[in-house]
Amino acid sequence: MRGMVAMAGALWFLGAPGVLAQSGPSDAVPKLNAIYQAEWEWWKNEMAEEPDDERPGEESDHLARVDEASQQARLAHLQAVLADVNRIGTASLTGEDKVNAEIFRTILEERISDLRFKTYQTPFNADSFFWTEFTPREGFPDQEAYRRYLGRLADVPRYFDEHIANMRAGLKRGFTVPKVSVMGRDKTIEPYLATDDTNPLFLPFTQMPANIAAGDQERIRSEARDVIAKQIAPAYTKLLEFIRKEYLAKARTSISASTLPDGAKFYQARIEKFTTLELTAEQIHQIGLGEVARIKEEMQTTMQKAGFKGTLPEFYQFLRTDPQFYAKTPHQLIAEAAYIVKKSDLKLKDTIGTLPRFRHGILPVPDALAPIYTGGRGGLESCLFNTYNLPARPLYTLPSLVLHECTPGHSFQAALALEAPERPKFRNDVYFSGYGEGWGLYTEWLGRVMGIYETPYEEFGQLTYEMWRAARLVVDTGIHHYGWSRDQALQYMKDNVALSTHEITTEVDRYIAWPGQAVAYKLGELQIRRHRRDAEQALGPKFDQRKFHDAILALGAVPLPVLEQRMAQFIADGGENPSTPSRDPADHSN
Known part of the structure; x- marks a missing residue:
């Protein structure tokens, strides 16, 4: 629930999503900034992450809700937020404010598209699986992080049941992962059936830091063994039975996205995403x-x-x-x-x-x-x-x-x-x-x-x-x-x-x-190489690949049309970049 106070404050400023009054150019930026903060807090809460922790993306003490009702509630919320952004009128924005607005709108549109097409009904593919995505590669820094991890482990049965319900709904309407591309992937579940310390989810408990007292370490390990034996292994056993006996037996034999419900529009939406x-x-x-x-x-x-x-x-x-x-x-x-x-x-x-x-x-x-x-x-x-x-x-x-x-x-x-x-x-x-x-x-x-x-x-x-x-x-x-x-x-x-x-x-x-x-x-690569050719030709001896690469990387992740605009500005500015001091990596507050 951390972060909800900030979210509430932002929503107080804006009013509930979907009821924002038309804004003029003078107040567009503060209203957008309030939306950005509120939505970041909201999304982190929805994805069961801790937005105020020292490390960005630190998981909460539970897993995200993925059931149909929660997904549709997200869709309604995001549609209302997009309507608010559209009412603000971002055409007058310039510089970083314009980039922020274009990125944020793209994020909203992508998430709305995913939810409209109900991609959560196919929650795995040929090499990415919801049942392995929360498996740590190493230990955690402190006892609080281990406690949160234990909470997530205890939440696995509920999380899997919601995914199973979604996949059954997908099976019913013919929206599934193609059978041929996922045959044999059920084997990735098998290691998680172990009820002892060989279970991959036990790994962090073999790498506990010295700042946790020996007695506390042993108590935490004991709790972990109990959760793995009584909740994790049974949940994975249930999932494996569903995947093998029901899902793979009924998954579609066609491989083209165009054969899915509303398939042509779905594939075009995937391309644009x-x-x-x-x-x-x-x-x-x-x-x-x-x-x-x-x-x-x-x-x-x-x-x-x-x-x-x-x-x-x-x-x-x-x-x-x-x-x-x-x-x-x-x-x-x-x-x-x-x-x-x-x-x-x-x-x-x-x-x-x-x-x-x-x-x-x-x-x-x-x-x-x-x-x-x-x-x-x-x-x-x-x-x-x-x-x-x-x-x-x-x-x-x-x-x-x-x-x-x-x-x-x-x-x-x-x-x-x-x-x-x-x-x-x-x-x-x-x-x-x-x-x-x-x-x-x-x-x-x-x-x-x-x-x-x-x-x-x-x-x-x-x-x-x-x-x-x-x-x-x-x-x-x-x-x-x-x-x-x-x-x-x-x-x-x-x-x-x-x-x-x-x-x-x-x-x-x-x-x-x-x-x-x-x-x-x-x-993406073709566009970047085109930008380089254009910059080399326009700037001649003034072209410096270090500055060219900085211009790209300083943006962070952006839609390609935003990159197009930035590189045109880079050339117009004579191959020079504005000063943008970086943050210390130890400062994870943002």
């Missing part, structure tokens, strides 16, 4: 075909540079099968990733002007997720790399993966966001795939400028990853708009991308289960 652009599936498909053709020409050149005498498909096969390109042990892969991060660190001073103080670690993907997980994923605290099935994890693509997920990609972005200047709190707690994934893919190309790639094979690996994202534009729209089969999508990827069959299969299944998400990467 993930890209923040108003592009059609047909336009994206054509962009993808053009990029595939362009990149294939670059691949031919790089293959010849490597001295390979055969065809491009033969080179793909060589790369997929030659032992020199694969780690022998998990440690070798993790160590190579760490080395690439340090190579990137060395080049940062020449690449980006503002560097964060926060540092991330590198960890393997947890064993329970590894068989169906992507090759890597970045985050504020750590980058994860998949050490499962090493013959499917080529080292020649690892530099690109590290740049994208770690530094200067997602982990680096997250650290900058943590230390960003003070702005409305919702700005530090939002993610737009077109911007974030676009930057991640751009950093793979930027590795050429930074000198990260040491061999033609690693250069080909960068092109492989770029081709992979270009092929996604074709495959995602092929599946969800043009009605491609899974085999057709797999074959297109195999014909054009030098990834292993295992990686291609897990990726295609992800596109099937998560329509629209995969197209954000390439579209």
Whole structure:
């Protein structure tokens, strides 16, 4: 309930959502700021997070309510807030105030879209699951945090029951995850059936800090064992039975989003959510075909540079099968990733002007997720790399993966966001795939400028990853708009991308289960590279890539149209940025 006092004060100023009077330009900013604060507090409360804690995103002592009534109440609330924002009249806003309003409106529209289409009825996909999302990777800092965690564990039975009810409603109307893309994912539930200390949810109790007295530690561990045995394991057992006997048995056999209720509008809404652009599936498909053709020409050149005498498909096969390109042990892969991060660190001073103080670690993907997980994923605290099935994890693509997920990609972005200047709190707690994934893919190309790639094979690996994202534009729209089969999508990827069959299969299944998400990467990257070309041409010798990158990163996550406006201003300002002092990472008040 913390934060509700501030929320109440903001609502007192505004009146209840949906009844805001028309505002003039002079009072638009304070009224918007009051809405921002109230909604940030409200949303954190809805998502069972503690908005006033020292660490942003710290979870509460319970899990969020996900039942139908709560979801529809959120929809009504958000629609009323959007109506209030529209009545304020944001056209007269300028500078940071305009950016705040455009981001906030986009957030509202995305959340409203999700709730209208009832995406909560499909609460998992090919590699992301509600039953694993609250599994900690490490211990907590103090006894209060452990108490909150115990509360969340005790709330799991209720949380799962609400998800099960939602999935049953989805089954009834034919709105489900495609069966083919989630077969075998039920195995990720099995580790949580353990009633002893091997249960993944017990991990934090093996890493308790010294600031908790030994006697208190033992009492907390005893409580945890009791909760896991009596509530967690039974809840997961019930969930597993439902997934295996009911959900997978009745899940739809079609794979295209267009076959869902109101499917064409749903897929277009997914495209707009993930890209923040108003592009059609047909336009994206054509962009993808053009990029595939362009990149294939670059691949031919790089293959010849490597001295390979055969065809491009033969080179793909060589790369997929030659032992020199694969780690022998998990440690070798993790160590190579760490080395690439340090190579990137060395080049940062020449690449980006503002560097964060926060540092991330590198960890393997947890064993329970590894068989169906992507090759890597970045985050504020750590980058994860998949050490499962090493013959499917080529080292020649690892530099690109590290740049994208770690530094200067997602982990680096997250650290900058943590230390960003003070702005409305919702700005530090939002993610737009077109911007974030676009930057991640751009950093793979930027590795050429930074000198990260040491061999033609690693250069080909960068092109492989770029081709992979270009092929996604074709495959995602092929599946969800043009009605491609899974085999057709797999074959297109195999014909054009030098990834292993295992990686291609897990990726295609992800596109099937998560329509629209995969197209954000390439579209965002294309826009950023276009901005760079425009800036280089307009500014000539005054172009400084450090300032260019600062202009992008200082925004934090934004819709791509907002980035478009900012980069036009960057050029108009002669390639200079306004002074924006960062915050100390120890100050998490915002």
